[in-house]
Amino acid sequence: MKEKKNVRGKIFATVAIGLVLIIVILGLLQRLVMPKYMGEVKEGALIGEYYDENKDFDVVFIGDCEVYENFVPAVLWENYGINSYIRGSAQQLIWQSYYLAEETLTYETPDVIVFNVLALQYNEPQKEAYNRMTIDGMRWSPSKVGSIQASMMEDENFIEYVFPLLRYHDRWSALEKEDFTYLFGAEKVGHNGYYMQVGIEPVEYIPEGRRLGDYSFGDNAWSYMDKMVALCEEKGVELVLIKAPSLYPEWYDEWDVQVEEYAAEHNLKYINFLECTEEIGLDYSTDTYDAGLHLNLYGAVKLTDYFGEYLVTECGLEDRRREEALAAEWEVKLERFYEQKEELEALEEEK
């Protein structure tokens, strides 16, 4: 009898150890095959970096590349003592922005949330790869679930977000060095969510925007705008709408009117930076790294400085440079910021 029990125990132990081993192996494989976003496409790493922060921000930017390429939190701190963070990702769709805002507000309550309105143009999910860049970096929360459900394309499955191995399993044949180097942790890419670019490519011509049949934003997009407004209201956060001064993709006047009306109706601030490029002092022959799509660091510094002024005067944000702990934190961040700036500029010189 005792012997039988022993055998059973042994079997049980073998099965248990075996299962744990299989799960560990699968877990490692999952880490291995998931894109690291450390090579050419670094933007995918941005969203996940937020969780390492102390999450005590005055301003949180939310939106697509027009926020993470165009605003520099370091400048807001240096010039105005504003502690800010950008939760931006490539082609972030408005429902993804909403859920990121929702998630952020479970960690902290900033004074201002800034949302870039370009995303209103999309009423449906666009591309699986961009969904992944925005969502995979998020930690699990009801917001992440909501974001996945709102974003999935027809051929996507929820379970592939739960176990990304099922999505990326096929990358086993395309593994690169970085997949091994960054197996257990990535390098930091962003500077409080800002993705630094120092190249210069002047604007030579602006492709004319395609005429659209219908300029009104879609219902789905608007519904998330409404939700965002309601969310901010509920949490007592001021929502500021902006349109970054990227020359294209085209920001149609018809679109601008709709946002203006919406802002007025809901008592929101809305700044279309395209209308104040001169005041900002933007020079499109030096201030963009890709001929007008995004600003480079020099343009972003100008824009951020301009916007900092606005945040202080219009939103009443206070200077926090006297807070010792925060200042110490920023000292480290700024050091890294300037180090990378020098590095990148040196690289640019070589070109």
Place this chain on the structure above:
Amino acid sequence: MDRLLEILSDLHPEIDFEECTTLIDDGILDSFDIVSLISEINEEYDVVISAEYIVPENFNSAEALYALIEKLEEE
């Protein structure tokens, strides 16, 4: 019975049909054999073995087959 054994030996001379009881199970008789067998039996005994009787139990041995023929003759 002897006549039946003769018919069977014509099909497969190498098999001892008096002893073998796994003609179907071992694949000795295939569907072609069975059909020729049935038409021979039809000639010889004037009974019709219709498709419903083509089950392994009836064809596994000469004895079983003969029993089937006798049963059908009676009807």
Place this chain on the structure above:
Amino acid sequence: MLFTSYRFLAFLLVLFVLYYVIPKKTQWMLLLVASYVFYAFAGWEYFIFMGITTLSTYGAGLLIDRNHSRQKAYLAEHKAELSKEEKKAYKEKQKNKRFAIMVVCLVLNFGILAVLKYTNFMIANINGVLEMTGSDKVLAFQDLILPLGISFYTFQSMGYLIDIHRGKYGAQKNVLKFALFVSFFPQLIQGPISRYDDLEKGLFGQHAFDWHTVSFGLQRILWGYFKKLVIADRMLIGVNAIIGDTESFTGFYVFLGMLFYALQLYADFTGGIDITIGIAQVLGIKMQENFNRPYFSKGIKEYWRRWHISLGAWFTDYLFYPISVCKPMLKVSKWSRKLLGEQVGKRVPVYAASIAVWFVTGIWHGAAWNFIVWGLGNCFFIMLSQECEPLYEKFHNRFAVKEKMWFKAFQIGRTFLLMSSLRMLDCYRDVPMTFRMFGSMFTDWNIGEVLSTGIWNLGLGLHDYIVLLIGIVILLTVSLVGRRGSVRDKIASKPMWVSMAVFGGMFIAVILFGAYGMGYDASQFIYNQF
């Protein structure tokens, strides 16, 4: 719901758990509900057709069964008073009644199948004839639905009906139980075509949870997914590339495509059947095997006893024998023997029935001339080998090679190549194209080009070939080991950690190396369409 969808796996998981939690008496009801849920995912409108088949076969079965018992009772009751002739007349009358009921039901069900499946094929042929005669009339194609699994469940139900008519077993009295027999979900997509007496006990019995059975079932399912996802679906990329471009891919490419397709079809079909039988096993239901290492067959007839066994057996029992031994055929046989002599004459019934069976087998696989030619091609080679039998015998009497390894290997290779060549008719657009591609194997000598650069143009990279090669080696090993008893038994007899390693490794391999998800078209099981 495809076998390879996440939804199906979730469905299975829920079913397996529920199945062993609910009272055992209700297990079969759960299976019926599950099967109907599964079917509903394919399309609600399909239920009409399955409903007609279920109800008509159920009803006809009952009527025939009742007639059987009534006849028995009547004869027993009036044993004394009836003369032999009267008895015979009575029997004959009842027999005709039963036959009529069966025929009505057969015509109805095969009629539905024929209309849905073959109308457009007929229209295309009629249009072809019209065109040849110079008529400018063209019949319009009909927009018909083809309910999921209709070929399989129709055949399975009709097999039941014929068996009832033959008095092989009694009819199922419970219409819901019968509905389960018709709709049992694991076999809907691609068979096997089960017999009622094989399935009855398993389907309606009570099953206690048995770790051994359940784990073996799960292992079989996993093995099925391995074949399907790792081998078949990856191979499919190459197959599609080759058959998709008949301009570029001729000569040795065609040969390569033929081999690829042979492996892909085998892995896909047997993998699907492994999943089906594995699911049934987890549920405690024993299902008949549908394959027996067919590619190791030494001849075509043997091959067809080992490939898609349930279909071949169905055709033999319900079509081949009824045709070849029916009274008119026996008359034909007598007459032909007189007319053509003993040797030729006795072949008439067998060959006539064979041609009919293979014609139907062909058209069962698809409403196209490709499949008809394929079926008759099989028939031709079977007859040819039958006719060559005396020659073979002479050869074997002269040379003692029959038991030699290399000769067996030669026979196996010959059979494999022959079956693979015929199967090319599955692949290409039409019959002339198939023959042209087949011919190009012997006229376009591009083997050097194909092996040096060509294999990289098929959408498969080095890593794909490596996975395929390893997969095939595993497949072959399992096949060879399996000749002497169950592979799972062998693994289970080893220490526990061995099976953990084997099946854990296989699970990881399926997840990592399976050709599924983004970038792979959800390729359906090939037999879905039949």
